[in-house]
Amino acid sequence: MLQLAALLLLNDDPLIVIQKGELPIVISAPHGGRLSIPDCPLRTNKSLPQFVTVLDTNSDKLAEETAKELEKLTGKKPWLIVAKFSRKYVDANRPLEHGTESDSGKAVHRRYHDALRQAVDASRSEPGALLLDFHSQGNTKDLIFRGTANLRSLKRDSLRDLIEPTGFLGELERAGLKFQPKAENAEEKEHPSFDGGWITRTYGASSERGINALQIEVGADYRSKATVTDTAQKIAQALKNRVLKN
Template identity: 25%
Template sequence: MKQNITLTRNPKLITLLSLILLALIYISMFGFLDDDTPIEYEKFNGTYANPIFGNMNYSEYIPGNLPLIISIPHGGHLFPPEIPDRKQNHPNVVKSNDLKTQEIGRLLADKITLRFKGRRPYLIINHLGRSKIDVNRPIKEGVEGKDSITSIVWNDYHNFMQTAIKDVEANFGHGLLVDVHGHTHPEHFVEIGYVLSAEILSLSTSQINANPEIHSGSSIRALYTRKSNNLQFADLLYGKTTSLGGRLQSHGYDTVPSHIHQHPLGDEKYFHGGYCVQKYGSRHAEQIIDAIQIEIPTSLRIGNKEKRQNFITALSESISWFLTKYYG
């Protein structure tokens, strides 16, 4: 009996057992972060929000309580045969999915929620494959036939977008929309779009800062208007410690624009921001929600799961930093 009492009073043993217990608790709570399984927030603090679905469950909206909206237009997994494929032959029409962007977007929202201790971004997801619908296009290009089921789904998706934006405006005054995409460009850069072309980004820093038409035509016009007393516009585009691209580049991911890659070079392809970022971003004077398109290269989306997980962690940290710095 005396020997047992001595052991249980041994400070080193008690410390060791406590560390083991804490490790087991941590693994049981957070071990699932290493796969693509969405987090169930009710296991933490009861902040999980039930999703709201549109017609036929083809679009999904999860309300949030941060000034951040994450939208995923091209990650749908459903290809119902009763819905005809889009047949438009417009040269810019794309019908292939941005693979893994739904999984990335969901986990991105989950990790941001953990960083903000249960406060979550708004999440909007299109579940139909891109061959059936493109919600990142005007409705006449994104659906086949104005009276089709996909026209209803298109409207559901954009009604969810408008609902989230109005909620952010009412609750926070200003906020940020992040539109998640994937690209197959050979440079494998993470491309961040502010609705500014490669030609504009290739201008000198002084030219960008001196021309008010550039910042007023960007999808982060409202942000610059609020911060213009302390920052130049180019700082928000590619400053090392002041831009989203600079923060992500500092994690080791080649990002354009950033302080390392201020603009695409020569014939390098670059997506500057599509319909949703153009429609909902603050480039329109009456709008106060900023919008940024994030294009993720194939090398970070497909194949190596650990590589994808590491990138999601870095992206979640970068967006959380950006949100705290400019929308806190």
């Protein structure tokens, strides 16, 4: 009962979309928000590691649409945790001490990660449990960079279902989305700028209490106003076909 009360409170959060899941799929998007945080100063300390404040355009929309499409296909909700706050105030894909410079920012960072931890803990014992962390990149328009900390965030026996031609990424390639590394070269080294951030590493398979975690850095062609729903439908279909076991 206490847990339910806490969850209802979380759901009222204007700065973070939090949906309780019925499937062992955890969808996260930390960088697509635009809202300011009351009483929170802008991040300015460029000496902190990996200091970035740019918006991941439409990554929030793609994550939310994917959750909606997956519910349409399965009749069940995935976990959904999406930042509506701007990365100019809090970067939830960094450790607490690097992601914000104030107490009010830290409180928001903690709420994001309390929700993620709850989702991962609830999913861990289920077959096919997967955290999918949505980002946007401006490097290559018609490409999605896969980030798994060079496979460390995935269990070895899950590669077939997730990133090889028989799996989730293989199905998405056949649906017309391009990936780097390609499914046929699943063991190729990942792009060093897009090889999985703090969320992927913290909740991924090689960490304590982790699950399979996959970061996707999506190019503009796949997340524009005209294409975002189509991409979400393809991702949801591939999750249903290749990742979910029940």
